[in-house]
Amino acid sequence: MMADDKHPVKLLCVRCGHANDERDSRCESCRSPLDAFASGTPWEMGTATGSAYATPTSPRSKPIIFWGAWLYFGPSAIGAFYFIAGFILSWITGESRMENLTESHAVLVLALMYGLLSSWALWSVTKGYLKKNSDPTD
Known part of the structure; x- marks a missing residue:
């Protein structure tokens, strides 16, 4: 869906639900990646502060x-x-x-x-x- 000047498209973050601009690659609220490609890279997962990434990227040491x-x-x-x-x-x-x-x-x-x-x-x-x-x- 294309955005026009009157109705810009907003992307919803699947982690926190914040509405973001369609040109954003990270959520403005929790800094989690918004696209599927970025969410699979270790750098994006390691720098995201959302709770969906907090536990998997820094697990408890054995x-x-x-x-x-x-x-x-x-x-x-x-x-x-x-x-x-x-x-x-x-x-x-x-x-x-x-x-x-x-x-x-x-x-x-x-x-x-x-x-x-x-x-x-x-x-x-x-x-x-x-x-x-x-x-x-x-």
Whole structure:
């Protein structure tokens, strides 16, 4: 059906029921895709905030994933931050064993990046594991 100036065609979002302009590819209210092609792509499903996509795109983490991540990344994060703290303490007290300043900064930056990435992985998996709206049969 073609729209004219007096009667524009509105597309109804199947997720929230909001009436959208026919030229829109996403719902103005919930940002869910309006056409069938867009709704099948992972990027569209991951960026939609509607409740129809919220659970499938971010499911609850399984216990094996949760504990595996903590067993792998937990000691890594603790070790990286322990190394950083020791490095900074030895640098402050003047007992640093690394004479090359560039080398010592490179080691510090790598340890910091690894510690932050490990912490992010732990946070992400823990957040997914502790979801309240998950299926209890998981």
